[in-house]
Amino acid sequence: MGEVPDYPEIDPRDRGAGRSRPLCYSAAVNLTDLTLIELRDAIARGDTSSTEATQASLASIAAQDGALGAFLQVFEKEALEQAARLDARIKAESAGAVGALTGVPVAIKDNMCLSWGRTTCGSRILENYESPFTGTAVQKLMDAGAVIVGKANMDEFAMGSSTERSAFQPTRNPWDPQRTPGGSSGGSAACVASRLVAASLGSDTGGSIRQPAAHTGLVGIKPTYGRVSRWGLVAFASSFDQIGPFARNVEDAALMMNVICGADELDSTSARVDTPDFLATVNQPLTGLRLGVPTQAKDENNHPAVLEAFGAVVATYQSLGAEIVPIDLPNIGYGIAAYYIIAPAEASTNLARYDGIRYGRRAEIGPGEDLVALYSKSRAEGFGPEVRRRIMLGTYALSSGYYDAYYKTALQARRVIKNDFDRAFGENNVHAVLMPTTPDPAFKLGAKTEDPLAMYLEDFYTVAANLSGLPAMSFPVGMAVEDGVKLPIGAQLVSPAFDEVRMLRIARMHEAATEWHLQKPPS
């Protein structure tokens, strides 16, 4: 691809200001209002083109992203080049020949390697990192005919639940600019919720797709561990990390799954399983559906609007003929403690590679200072406070003398949490577990930055699926109203391993019976 686009050296608050040139675009429909499948079909029919769709997306980004902060980089030139190439192919061959995404613009989280631009991972230490290659999941999007319009903002190294830990800028929630969109994939969520693109990719290590999806009114999927290749995903915690889609509805998310899933010889942890057609059956309701609702789902500490919305989801499923099976996940309460030992332990190992020599920003050292000084200065300058906290937590948990007390105990907790789910799917014979995605709706910027534990508790309902390797998804099920502002609420399904086809069908049953996914943030 052509030259590397500028990474603007400007005050984060002004980001996007330089991009406000209006692009010429006129059409009866607003292309950015179309869902992924609608837009794909419109391009395939010749009602519009990839170039027009990409221009519309770039124009919306130019107009809105200065205030939103969803993007770290926008690839105006490359995106239009990709779109022109796709349009030429559609003309010369056919829309089908171009692939399942037929020219639609999408965004990717900035921890995914792309062979142009920069892959910063939201961190100063990788601020100038140019990946020499494109990761598998992103390459699959491009092979299916998607246009990559930009890289979305994220908490540094995906550590966080609010996107405020990005070294570059916070991202705001499109429903209320005073609130965070959640995190760590907050940029990927915000750009889809505010209709800048129809779909995006995020990564989920402890909830980073599902929690922002819940906070912005989207569908977000964490596939089964191993379902999507992590080749080219900057590692955070390797036994948890998964890539997954954000979309405005279940069908669009299913289409994204069709594109990104699959075994990959470049990722030895990717599962050697076939990729089903997630979209083909998504509209088939499940007869005899049994949903497990854990006692812990109705925790009285949950926000009243979350409790109310959850009650409504359960009622909707009952009205659709589902049997609600009360279950117990007695060990879910250990999830946060186990996750915040194991994930930092893995992170402390993964992040050892940023030494300022081989990878990452290199600090200046004075005469007489040695290699150790170079390492420690580079790392101290390059890593933000949350990343440093995780490295210290992880290193401590792995150190001799503490390994058994912390790391080993956390692994045991991980096992009993997995056993709880196995019991639900086995003895209780439920198709999926239904519970809230988050205890609260989106919170205000700054509300939890001084209190790491409060931030970690955001992940109460989400980490269990990562600890167990199970597929899980969040979908919109209600609205809270705070200070007169509407804030989306999500519910979560956790399914047996590799059972995403049914998980999507179950979510689609609710979606087809309700209208939460049609709500649009104020513009």
Ligand code: GLN
């Ligand atoms: N909020 C969790 C954390 O900070 C999860 C992050 C993620 O899923 N990437 O670790």
